[in-house]
Amino acid sequence: MSPDSPPRSPNLLTDPSWRPSPRAKTVWTVQIALAWLAVFAALLGWVALDPGRRPWQVAAAVIVVPVAVFAAVAVPRWRYRVHRWEVTDEAVYTRVGWLTQESRVAPISRVQTVDTERGPLERLLDLSTVTVTTASSAGAVHISLLDRAVAEQTVTRLTEIASRHRGDAT
Missing domain, CATH: 1.10.287 (Helix Hairpins)
Known part of the structure; x- marks a missing residue:
């Protein structure tokens, strides 16, 4: 690090760890x-x-x-190389796109609902999309095309984590 570069914050946001299903x-x-x-x-x-x-x-x-x-x-x-997601005790992180990319961070304290959706092709391939609705003008966070079992585990985990936060999600 050069003397002219800004100091690094110990809490730098890293890329989300998980990919969607290979399907x-x-x-x-x-x-x-x-x-x-x-x-x-x-x-x-x-x-x-x-x-x-x-x-x-x-x-x-x-x-x-x-x-x-x-x-x-x-x-x-x-x-597939770009899309990532992660759920921590503090937030839901997503990165999507291919030509243009969007990264989203939704604090757990802002989570209002957690839903799953499975269209016809998703059902055929045993995939699900998890939608995390937050108190944000940017809209819901979508974790798309997860294996159905992973989606169910993610919903369960998000529900459990959100229940520990006593915020009003507004």
């Missing part, structure tokens, strides 16, 4: 693939309705197909 990559891949299906459908409609523009249609396909494949392969893996 989160499958959920993100399916979501991306479904989004690209709309683009492919539009491209196929253009080919069917306007056969006179084949060079433009081929050029569009040459651009769209590699971008879609890249998005479906690279983005879920990138997101």
Whole structure:
């Protein structure tokens, strides 16, 4: 440390420790693939309705197909490397995003409710999302795509920790 650098605080926030389930990559891949299906459908409609523009249609396909494949392969893996979460006796920490990243810290004293949600794809893959609602204008904290058993343990732990804090969560 140089003499000009600011002193380090002993309580620096470290990155959250836990990742979502490895099956989160499958959920993100399916979501991306479904989004690209709309683009492919539009491209196929253009080919069917306007056969006179084949060079433009081929050029569009040459651009769209590699971008879609890249998005479906690279983005879920990138997101998996970034997404983190952790629950301590003091707070819930999350970090999400892939192109832009958001880190959130929700103090346990601000926790109002803890819920789980399982959409159709999550049920199929035995995953759950834990939502921690706080007294914050930033909204709830979501811990997405956890193994169902991990989500249940997390809800139990959060409920137990929050019950020890006698704040009014406002």
